[in-house]
Amino acid sequence: MKMTFRWYGESDKVTLDMIRQIPCIHGVVTAVYDTPVGTVWAEESIKRLVTACHNKGLSCEVIESVPVHEDIKLGLATAKQYIENYKENLRRLAKFGIKCVCYNFMPVFDWLRSELSSPLEDGSHALAYNHETVLNMNPLTSGLSLPGWDESYTKEQLKELLNKYADISEERLFKNLENFLREVIPVAKEVGINMAIHPDDPPWGIFGLPRIVTGKASIKRILSAVDCTNNGITFCAGSLGAGRDNDLSEIIRIAKGRIHFAHLRNIKLINEKDFTETAHPSACGSLNMAEIVKELKQSGFNGYIRPDHGRMIWGETGKFGYGLFDRALGATYILGLWEGC
Ligand code: DNO
Numbered sequence: 001m002k003m004t005f006r007w008y009g010e011s012d013k014v015t016l017d018m019i020r021q022i023p024c025i026h027g028v029v030t031a032v033y034d035t036p037v038g039t040v041w042a043e044e045s046i047k048r049l050v051t052a053c054h055n056k057g058l059s060c061e062v063i064e065s066v067p068v069h070e071d072i073k074l075g076l077a078t079a080k081q082y083i084e085n086y087k088e089n090l091r092r093l094a095k096f097g098i099k100c101v102c103y104n105f106m107p108v109f110d111w112l113r114s115e116l117s118s119p120l121e122d123g124s125h126a127l128a129y130n131h132e133t134v135l136n137m138n139p140l141t142s143g144l145s146l147p148g149w150d151e152s153y154t155k156e157q158l159k160e161l162l163n164k165y166a167d168i169s170e171e172r173l174f175k176n177l178e179n180f181l182r183e184v185i186p187v188a189k190e191v192g193i194n195m196a197i198h199p200d201d202p203p204w205g206i207f208g209l210p211r212i213v214t215g216k217a218s219i220k221r222i223l224s225a226v227d228c229t230n231n232g233i234t235f236c237a238g239s240l241g242a243g244r245d246n247d248l249s250e251i252i253r254i255a256k257g258r259i260h261f262a263h264l265r266n267i268k269l270i271n272e273k274d275f276t277e278t279a280h281p282s283a284c285g286s287l288n289m290a291e292i293v294k295e296l297k298q299s300g301f302n303g304y305i306r307p308d309h310g311r312m313i314w315g316e317t318g319k320f321g322y323g324l325f326d327r328a329l330g331a332t333y334i335l336g337l338w339e340g341c
Contacts, residue, residue, distance in 0.1 A: 027059025038069035094191035201239035265308030280330035
């Protein structure tokens with residue numbers, strides 16, 4: 001297992017100098033952020049990123065994310081070129097030592113929360129999801145912004161894009177994902193990159209948009225669409241754990257050998273759909289973190305782990321979910337669990 005930490009590049013307040021002081025950190029998980037979704041990344045930008053990490057003694061083997069262009073998810077004729085660009089990105093990333101690429105297939109929006117700074121009892125702040133609030137939210141006017149979202153659209157473009165999804169059923173979206181995998185996985189295999197699809201967060205449709213990577217059945221279908229080690233998943237405990245029917249240990253067993261990356265964090269389930277993010281330890285939320293880590297270790301997992309969203313503690317400010325302190329506590333907690341089982 002290699003412990004990693006997400007880094008948002010040179011502009012991130014959490015610097016490589018800080019990250020390298022977290023005990024036993026192997027490397028960072030990052031991306032090229034200066035290029036629009038769907039275009040080929042400049043080799044120069046990839047090189048700069050990797051070199052910056054190596055100069056601080058950190059590995060740079062995981063990219064999160066190489067985003068999938070909406071035309072691919074929509075299955076439009078223009079998808080062909082975007083898929084070619086995706087393949088070219090994999091070839092370029094492999095040249096610079098990238099071993100794992102995390103991506104998602106969520107239409108338009110990435111992860112979603114209704115509250116970005118919800119106060120917890122101990123005075124810290126965390127992200128939270130309230131279903132009622134989300135049902136009443138208009139994505140065109142909500143003004144919500146989360147790390148990792150593509151915010152390059154004007155309001156008109158966003159409206160147009162949302163309309164394009166009106167005819168896209170879950171089954172259609174799944175077929176488009178399968179087409180994408182059939183094209184991209186052979187290239188990933190050729191260049192030695194493990195692809196790791198991230199589950200939908202939360203694992204149900206939002207704003208009338210379909211979401212399909214939600215639990216055991218969909219993960220099984222994805223893995224068998226192209227039955228090859230390079231076609232794997234990111235096991236995200238918090239995303240899958242929000243699905244009340246998901247048995248996380250069972251999912252780890254089903255995906256054995258195909259989990260290349262793990263995002264570990266805890267959430268406190270409130271009712272059928274609502275939840276609050278919490279500190280990482282099992283006692284702070286609803287997920288059994290020790291069980292998850294044990295199951296991963298027993299399954300022979302030898303990929304990358306990163307602590308996932310942290311609370312804002314000790315007066316820290318910054319990107320929601322991506323401060324230094326609580327994530328660093330998360331990393332050392334996970335390392336302890338790993339060592340102890
Ligand atoms: C949120 C992250 C996601 C994730 C993407 C992967 O905190 O887990 O934004 O990076 O869905 O493509």
